[in-house]
Each structure stands twice: as C-alpha cells, then as structure tokens.
Amino acid sequence: MSSIIELGTVLLPRVRWDAGVELRKARMADVEPIYTLIKYWAERGLMLVRSHNHLYENLRDFFVLEDEDGQIVGSGALHLLWHDIAEVRGLAIHPDRQGQGLGRWLALAAEREAKDLGVPQIFAWTLQVKFFTALGYGVTTRENLPPKVFQECSACPFYDNCREIGVTKVLDPQRAFKHPVR
Ligand SMILES: CC(C)(COP(=O)(O)OP(=O)(O)OC[C@H]1O[C@@H](n2cnc3c(N)ncnc32)[C@H](O)[C@@H]1OP(=O)(O)O)[C@@H](O)C(=O)NCCC(=O)NCCS
Numbered sequence: 140m141s142s143i144i145e146l147g148t149v150l151l152p153r154v155r156w157d158a159g160v161e162l163r164k165a166r167m168a169d170v171e172p173i174y175t176l177i178k179y180w181a182e183r184g185l186m187l188v189r190s191h192n193h194l195y196e197n198l199r200d201f202f203v204l205e206d207e208d209g210q211i212v213g214s215g216a217l218h219l220l221w222h223d224i225a226e227v228r229g230l231a232i233h234p235d236r237q238g239q240g241l242g243r244w245l246a247l248a249a250e251r252e253a254k255d256l257g258v259p260q261i262f263a264w265t266l267q268v269k270f271f272t273a274l275g276y277g278v279t280t281r282e283n284l285p286p287k288v289f290q291e292c293s294a295c296p297f298y299d300n301c302r303e304i305g306v307t308k309v310l311d312p313q314r315a316f317k318h319p320v321r
Pocket of ligand 1: 180185186228229230231232233236237238239240241242243244263264265266267269270271273
C-alpha cells in the first residue's frame with residue numbers, strides 16, 4: 140500500500156506513524172462509527188448531531204482516521220457551499236485520542252482538499268475557537284459571511300440560542316468572498 144494518500148492532486152501522508160492512525164476518505168461502512176462519534180459530542184453540546192440520512196448524502200465530504208484495530212477515531216468533512224466558500228464540519232476525535240494532533244491533521248486534510256479544488260476560503264461554525272485560530276483561522280462576524288453559510292440554521296435546534304462562532308481562513312485573497320458594499 141502506498142504511504143501517500145491522494146486527494147485529487149493533493150498528497151498527504153496516509154499514516155501518522157507516531158499515532159498509528161490512517162487517514163483516508165470515508166466509505167459506506169464508516170457511517171455508523173461517524174454517527175456514533177458525532178452523537179457523542181453532540182450530546183455534550185459541542186456539535187450538531189448529524190442524521191444517518193445526512194451522513195449518507197454527504198459521505199463523500201468526509202475523511203476518517205482509522206486506528207490499527209480498525210476503529211474509527213476521528214472524522215472531519217469539507218462541504219462545498221458556493222464557488223468562493225466551503226465549510227469545514229463534522230470534526231470529531233474519539234475521547235480517548237484527544238490532544239494528539241489528530242484534529243489538526245483532519246482539519247489540514249480538509250484545507251488541502253479545498254486548495255486542491257480551488258476554493259478560496261474555508262470557514263467553520265464552532266465552540267472550539269482556539270483550536271481553529273491555532274490553525275490560522277480568524278474569528279469573523281456574521282455580517283462578513285455570505286448567506287450560504289446560514290443555510291442549515293433554520294433547521295438547527297439552537298436557532299434561537301446559537302452560541303457557535305464563525306471562524307474563517309482565506310486561502311486565496313483575490314477570489315475569497317467579499318461582502319458587497321452596503
Ligand atoms: C476540537 C477537536 C476536533 C480537536 O482535536 P484534537 O485532536 O484534540 O486537537 P489537536 O491535538 O489536533 O490540537 C491542535 C491544536 O489545537 C489546540 N486545541 C485543541 N483543542 C483545543 C481546545 N478545545 N481549546 C483550545 N485549544 C485546543 C491544541 O492545543 C493544539 O495546539 P498546539 O499544537 O499549539 O498544542 C477535538 O478536541 C474534538 O473532537 N472535540 C469535540 C468535538 C468538537 O468540539 N468538534 C469541533 C466541532 S467544530
């Protein structure tokens with residue numbers, strides 16, 4: 140097996156040797172463990188729960204981390220929203236594998252895929268602002284985000300009580316979203 144994972148033209152190391160974990164695109168058999176991982180954190184108020192239906196429909200967005208026992212210990216996704224912006228979502232690391240650089244690795248995979256696709260800006264809704272700022276994201280205001288990023292808000296159980304903060308990273312300043320002058 141090659142030691143390099145190909146994401147389009149993007150190459151990333153397939154395995155973090157020190158962590159004994161393989162990074163790869165998700166497959167159908169991963170839906171249940173991704174669902175369980177996200178549900179675990181959603182029940183603790185850190186993420187939005189994702190239905191099986193959502194995971195099936197969006198499976199091609201997802202990366203997973205698989206350990207040497209075949210257990211899925213991390214998930215993360217890049218979801219394209221419009222020509223100039225994509226969302227990093229579904230980032231979840233197994234509770235026993237926190238703080239080992241795995242979240243960073245998944246976020247980097249999503250970022251590299253965005254670059255590969257020519258997406259000029261990525262963003263996330265999150266309560267983990269420091270995690271994202273450590274990766275070069277900046278906190279943004281809702282007014283500075285395009286309408287597309289709010290498309291799921293109306294179906295969100297926290298619609299009236301949203302605590303999530305928008306963080307964004309510009310990959311190509313020339314082509315990144317610019318709010319029309321009001
Ligand atoms: C947030 C999460 C994905 C981070 O993954 P992780 O593997 O634990 O984090 P990493 O080890 O890759 O950390 C990367 C950097 O972010 C920092 N960091 C990670 N989580 C952090 C947190 N909650 N607060 C502050 N800093 C954090 C780390 O210290 C590290 O910085 P360093 O390299 O300077 O030490 C993980 O903790 C998680 O699954 N949390 C629960 C679900 C969640 O909140 N998901 C985010 C939804 S947007």
